[in-house]
Amino acid sequence: MxxxxxxxxxxxxxxxxxxxxxxxxxxxxxxxxxxxxxxxxxxxxxxxxxxxxxxxxxxxxxxxxxxxxxxxxxxxxxxxxxxxxxxxxxxxxxxxxxxxxxxxxxxxxxxxxxxxxxxxxxxxxxxxxxxxxxxxxxxxxxxxxxxxxxxxxxxxxxxxxxxxxxxxxxxxxxxxxxxxxxxxxxxxxxxxxxxxxxxxxxxxxxxxxxxxxxxxxxxxxxxDTPATRWIGDFVGDVPMNYIPWTESGAAGSMGFRPEWAEVSPAGSESATVQVAERVGDFTYLLCTTANGLRIYLRSLRSVDIGTEVHYTVNRHVFFQGGPGGDGGTTESGRPERHPPSH
Ligand SMILES: Nc1ncnc2c1ncn2[C@@H]1O[C@H](COP(=O)(O)OP(=O)(O)OP(=O)(O)O)[C@@H](O)[C@H]1O
Ligand SMILES: [Mg+2]
Missing domain, CATH: 3.40.50.300 (P-loop containing nucleotide triphosphate hydrolases)
Incomplete structure (x- = not known):
């Protein structure tokens, strides 16, 4: 080239x-x-x-x-x-x-x-x-x-x-x-x-x-692999989710897109639905976790506000350090498609 x-x-x-x-x-x-x-x-x-x-x-x-x-x-x-x-x-x-x-x-x-x-x-x-x-x-x-x-x-x-x-x-x-x-x-x-x-x-x-x-x-x-949390927030229909996380001894946060988590009764984590918004085939759920973090999940079914949902994060990226300065690294999990256009 x-x-x-x-x-x-x-x-x-x-x-x-x-x-x-x-x-x-x-x-x-x-x-x-x-x-x-x-x-x-x-x-x-x-x-x-x-x-x-x-x-x-x-x-x-x-x-x-x-x-x-x-x-x-x-x-x-x-x-x-x-x-x-x-x-x-x-x-x-x-x-x-x-x-x-x-x-x-x-x-x-x-x-x-x-x-x-x-x-x-x-x-x-x-x-x-x-x-x-x-x-x-x-x-x-x-x-x-x-x-x-x-x-x-x-x-x-x-x-x-x-x-x-x-x-x-x-x-x-x-x-x-x-x-x-x-x-x-x-x-x-x-x-x-x-x-x-x-x-x-x-x-x-x-x-x-x-x-x-x-x-x-x-x-x-x-x-898929935002270089910083700012990019993770700016790119995508909804901001990336961040949860405090330690990986290979380093403290930071795990970032995941709504579609990288699976909402199901068998999920290992839980959160309470605050807002449910239908976009195309999916319902986006703005939830709060037990320690007060706001995250977006995605469900095929509509969910009532106030419901406790369970979810498992199948794939994430890791950002080292605090919410300000951070570098992303790819992590495990199969690639998935972006949210639908609308
Ligand atoms: N001739 C100028 N003198 C002083 N400040 C300027 C001048 N031209 C642009 N700026 C300022 O520089 C910054 C960048 O402006 P610019 O027009 O490049 O932004 P942009 O990214 O194209 O924004 P938008 O998406 O709104 O078009 C703005 O804060 C603007 O007010
Ligand atoms: Mg411009």
Whole structure:
């Protein structure tokens, strides 16, 4: 694999707020990389630094092995797709897509085949004459992508491009985006705070927290073996459960997902149901243990509030140390599937 994008010890501070603290990252050519993190953690800032519209305090950014740190955006051969697409409402779809080529003084006879070609790729040939305020949100997304693709960039930077779509369209647009990236074989650097998008789209997900990557890996790895308790809480439909635990002489906590425990009358542990919430085929049970810890369990059957349930933890990860600083290690048990999407 060749490295497409390289961040080398990048730092950025706004006043006293450290948004990137010595961040290093390699994104491979053709990779779909998702930058995930809660709001305000510096995701857009990092993307803007890669695009060249935000300066670095220190560090180096390389694209295709070339140092672009001091290059203006138009010399980086990147394409950006923003949350609001920034399409020109008074132009039709054709002119929106053609716009970046016009800005680069391509002659009209060269522009037309390029626009028609990319429109065909994205299935929007039929709407080239329509104004962008007369097309659906999903179509607008494709127009924004078409406008990015038509310049034949080497790297795509996308900042929450799906967040403006309503839930149903977003579901389809998400799947389509993944297919487009696969078909193009291009490198996508995609920013979101939506972990479902990270799960569905990414080859690898990096979670930005307090200016550093708290963990980088395939989404399933973040879910199954979180590097820290913070990741265990952030990733997943419900936070990971933690119970004080000693392993090989080390004190810490055992972390387990609801589906890693089995609720049954024969279970070795017990807890009292406080809240029962039906999600898809399962009922999630927020319970309290005898020593007052709150944990989530998962049951196929609905359970009355106040009931004492028994459970056995079949699989867990171990976090050494107290609730603050901690490193996760994998433990026994068979792999299981994630909770159902909803
Ligand atoms: N130009 C600026 N000057 C000062 N502070 C800024 C500037 N741009 C961003 N910030 C601050 O830096 C932090 C990171 O902002 P950023 O937009 O990168 O976050 P984000 O992770 O993209 O958040 P969101 O998910 O809400 O889009 C925020 O606290 C923001 O207020
Ligand atoms: Mg942002």
């Amino acid at each position: 060749t490295v497409k994008l390289q961040l080398d010890r990048v730092s950025k501070q706004f006043g006293r707020l450290l948004v990137a603290d010595d961040v290093s990252l390699d994104v491979d050519a053709g990779e779909f990389f998702v930058l995930l993190g809660p709001s305000g953690e510096g995701k857009s800032t990092l993307l803007r630094m890669i695009a060249g519209i935000e300066t670095l305090d220190s560090g180096t950014i390389r694209i295709d092995g070339k140092d672009v740190t001091d290059l203006p955006p138009n010399k980086r051969n990147i394409a950006m797709v923003f949350q609001n697409y920034a399409l020109y409402p008074n132009m039709n779809v054709y002119r929106n897509i053609a716009f970046p080529l016009k800005m680069q003084y391509f002659p009209p006879e060269e522009i037309e085949p390029k626009v028609r070609d990319v429109a065909k790729t994205l299935g929007i040939s039929e709407i080239l004459d329509r104004r962008v305020n007369q097309i659906s949100g999903g179509q607008q997304q494709r127009v924004a992508l078409a406008r990015a693709i038509v310049r034949n960039p080497t790297l795509f930077l996308l900042d929450e491009p799906l967040s403006n779509l309503d839930a149903r369209v977003r579901f389809a647009a998400r799947a389509e985006l993944k297919k487009i990236q696969r078909d193009l074989g291009q490198t996508f650097f995609f920013v979101t705070h939506d972990q479902k998008e990270a799960e569905v789209l990414s080859d690898r997900t990096g979670v930005l927290h307090h200016g550093v990557f708290e963990q980088i890996g395939p989404f399933g790895q973040l879910y």
